[in-house]
Amino acid sequence: MPWSKIKPDTDELNYCHNGNCGGRQISYAQAVNEGLRQSLTLDERVFVMGQGVDDPSGMFGTTRGLQEEFGKKRVFDTPLAETALTGVANGAAIGGMRPVYFHNRPDFLLLAMDQLVNHASKWHFMFGGAVNVPLVLWACIGRGWGSAAQHSQALQGIFFHVPGLKLLMPSTCYDAKGLLLAAIKDDNPVLILDHRYNFKQKGMVPEDMYTVPIGKGIVRRPGRDVTIVAISHLVADAFMTAEKLAGQGVDVEVIDPRTLRPLDEALILNSVMKTGRLVIADTGWKTGGVTAEIAALVSSKAFRFLKAPIERVACPDLPTPAGYTLEDAYYIGQSDIKHAVMKTIDFER
Amino acid sequence: MQIADNTKILMFYEMKRIRMVQDHIESHYLQDEMKTPVHLCIGQEAVAVGACSALQKTDYISSNHRSHGHYLAKGGNLNNLIAELHCKMTGCSKGYGGSMHIVDTSVGHMGSSSIVGGGIPIGTGLGLAISMKQQNSVSVIFFGDGAADEGVLYESINFAILKKLPVIYILENNQWSVCSHVSSRQAGKNIFHHAPQKLLMTKKIDGNNVLEVYETVSEAVNFARKGYGPSFIECETYRILGHAGCASQDADGYRDLKEADEWKKKCPVNTFQEKLIQGNFLSIEDIENMESRIQAEIEDAFDFAQKSPLPPSHEMTNYLFK
Ligand SMILES: Cc1ncc(C[n+]2csc(CCOP(=O)(O)OP(=O)(O)O)c2C)c(N)n1
Numbered sequence: 043m044p045w046s047k048i049k050p051d052t053d054e055l056n057y058c059h060n061g062n063c064g065g066r067q068i069s070y071a072q073a074v075n076e077g078l079r080q081s082l083t084l085d086e087r088v089f090v091m092g093q094g095v096d097d098p099s100g101m102f103g104t105t106r107g108l109q110e111e112f113g114k115k116r117v118f119d120t121p122l123a124e125t126a127l128t129g130v131a132n133g134a135a136i137g138g139m140r141p142v143y144f145h146n147r148p149d150f151l152l153l154a155m156d157q158l159v160n161h162a163s164k165w166h167f168m169f170g171g172a173v174n175v176p177l178v179l180w181a182c183i184g185r186g187w188g189s190a191a192q193h194s195q196a197l198q199g200i201f202f203h204v205p206g207l208k209l210l211m212p213s214t215c216y217d218a219k220g221l222l223l224a225a226i227k228d229d230n231p232v233l234i235l236d237h238r239y240n241f242k243q244k245g246m247v248p249e250d251m252y253t254v255p256i257g258k259g260i261v262r263r264p265g266r267d268v269t270i271v272a273i274s275h276l277v278a279d280a281f282m283t284a285e286k287l288a289g290q291g292v293d294v295e296v297i298d299p300r301t302l303r304p305l306d307e308a309l310i311l312n313s314v315m316k317t318g319r320l321v322i323a324d325t326g327w328k329t330g331g332v333t334a335e336i337a338a339l340v341s342s343k344a345f346r347f348l349k350a351p352i353e354r355v356a357c358p359d360l361p362t363p364a365g366y367t368l369e370d371a372y373y374i375g376q377s378d379i380k381h382a383v384m385k386t387i388d389f390e391r
Numbered sequence: 392m393q394i395a396d397n398t399k400i401l402m403f404y405e406m407k408r409i410r411m412v413q414d415h416i417e418s419h420y421l422q423d424e425m426k427t428p429v430h431l432c433i434g435q436e437a438v439a440v441g442a443c444s445a446l447q448k449t450d451y452i453s454s455n456h457r458s459h460g461h462y463l464a465k466g467g468n469l470n471n472l473i474a475e476l477h478c479k480m481t482g483c484s485k486g487y488g489g490s491m492h493i494v495d496t497s498v499g500h501m502g503s504s505s506i507v508g509g510g511i512p513i514g515t516g517l518g519l520a521i522s523m524k525q526q527n528s529v530s531v532i533f534f535g536d537g538a539a540d541e542g543v544l545y546e547s548i549n550f551a552i553l554k555k556l557p558v559i560y561i562l563e564n565n566q567w568s569v570c571s572h573v574s575s576r577q578a579g580k581n582i583f584h585h586a587p588q589k590l591l592m593t594k595k596i597d598g599n600n601v602l603e604v605y606e607t608v609s610e611a612v613n614f615a616r617k618g619y620g621p622s623f624i625e626c627e628t629y630r631i632l633g634h635a636g637c638a639s640q641d642a643d644g645y646r647d648l649k650e651a652d653e654w655k656k657k658c659p660v661n662t663f664q665e666k667l668i669q670g671n672f673l674s675i676e677d678i679e680n681m682e683s684r685i686q687a688e689i690e691d692a693f694d695f696a697q698k699s700p701l702p703p704s705h706e707m708t709n710y711l712f713k
Contacts, residue, residue: 097570098642121540121576122507122568149506153541188427188478188489192505360711363702364489365478366426371704 048186054214054245055281057262063216065248070240071103073215073247077222078105078142080251082112085140088226089116091131092144092180101144102182102241124150128157128179132231135177136165140226148181148197148235162231163206178225180234182241183274183325186369191361198273198324199331201233202302208232208256209302213277215245217300220254227253237325239275259306261313265295268319268383271310271336272296276323276355276379283379292387302332310336311344318349319386323379328356350389353382392606396672402444402601403667406436406660407678408685409460412469415689416459416476420637424697425476427489430457434599434631437659438563439464441604442531445612451499451521453514454533456491457563457630458503461533466498473692479699486702487710499528507568508541510534511560515547518558518621529557529615531608537568540576548583548621552590557615559608560623563598565630570645583623591623598626599659629654 053067068076081088090108092101096119100106109117120127124145131141145151151158158179166174184194201209208230212218218236225232262277263284272280277298284294295313299306314320320340322333333354340352355378363372413431420429432439439460443452446465454461462472468483475482476490483493491505501517504510514532521528538544539562551558562581566573584593592614596603604626611622631651633641667673 094569094571098644099570119571119575122537123540123542125542153506153508188425190427190487190489190492190505192491192509358707360708363487363707364427364484364492365486365702367701367704368478368486368707371707 065246073219074104077219087140124153128154135175142178145181188364190364196326211274224253237275257304259299259309263296265293267293269313272323321382323355350386405440432460437601441601442608445608451517451530453510454503456505467495470695474696477696481699508538518556536564551621555620558621562625593623595625598628
């Protein structure tokens, strides 16, 4: 596919905590695949559904081989009926199963909003805790190659808004597996949004089953001068920017929240209390989105530590254009992050 | 139904043209000049041409990701289509839409959605507008068997029946949704075939037979223009190539290649060509003339697209609001 050419395969960046997890180097897709396989093996209630989970391409490789191994009852293709089948997954979850529903683009989840927002996310609350919906939804954000306005939306801002829904956005192979297993184990509806760019990397992943706690972020690079909170594949961009800026005497701390809801507030606040400067980078839109929420959090809880206004790096408030000159201008990356960091450094009171 | 000779020849020409455009895209796709996914409709030309030949310019169509055929058959501009596949400023969506969002309102093509099923209620709403404005037009919606899985089809048809809307739902059953066969997604005959004809005219036809498509859609158009309401036409056909991109990118191991070979024998373009030659409507020479005319047109269109400018990045915000 020409899509695969938009970013070359790489090894994961050398984050400070890398290499000590006792794992071996595998691809992002293999990490997710292994997590699914292990949970299907461990727990009979787990099943995997989604349009194309049994395709030769296996949902970017994440579901490959699972139907052969676990049979058509536990790993099955679905009609294109996102509203109904989200409701079906809700019902199955309420009835004691652990559905994992895969979509290859988050855009299609908008068809499922009624069952996701009006039902799954409220069910436990609405009945005073009498029932719960242990459901995992997974979708992957595409990008590039003229995918245009309906196939490359980073919709985390919309889902972030919904109480009762846990929202995860991993950025490393280790977290992809660990967070998936945590999501399946969780008794609530959990949405995992992956980024297509993450699939271009290989990283260290333990063979054993393990979970990464939902609600715990991680420092990808410690630093003194500026905090960057970066989401999903932008963690890599933030890290590379930080490494370059280190040569210019700016010491940047990079934080990967990994889960947006619940958000590891303490990790972010502690970092800002140390550095006094904050840049937030998200692949979604700016207005009313993830960067806005994190900025609001910091300005209300760590205001007196701030030495400069909070800078936000996000996609412009526009649908994604198809043409590549427009795409280039639309998407954000290292230079935008660097520019934002320097603005916080250069700010004078 | 008596179909005029020149209508038949025109329909053949249209099908040939769509096929040759698709072939040309296919053979150039891996050069990576078209940086947008393409969904080719090779093998499905008869549905687009048969249906659009029964329409006037003032009738609407709405379609989906696999819409080159619908666009061209409705009279959409070829240069603008090819330019859009190159994401150029001269494209029908000015490079903002790419291959999945094509449009030509001058001929009643009101846009295509890449959300499967997304065009179905929109086409129904175009029918509502026609009916409220008391126009004599119809609205035709093209969608696949995958889209027929979606609940929005039921909701739309119910509403169209309720309001007696001039809408024609054309289900292009090409058997596959990406790599999922229709049998893994639907059980048995489509539910709409059980509707009373008075409420919803329904038919299941050979979608590779352009004359049958033309006749059936013409009947539905008459039905709609008389104010009797919607119809539902299922056209059986086949997607010869893979879901997106070119032949060499089709995933292995989800369909028996013999199946595609069998359908190639039922190729709507070739079988119609045979028929027209046998009936002495066309000679081999006529066909060769057509081919060279079309070939020249296609080369011009690619040339036009390649020479056209890309949209400059500072124009990114141009079309957010009117
Ligand atoms: C709501 C929604 N779900 C899933 C998809 C992914 N998708 C794109 S095209 C396609 C196949 C659609 O099949 P069909 O409607 O039969 O049309 P065909 O491609 O066969 O012409 C799928 C599943 C989508 N675009 N929109």
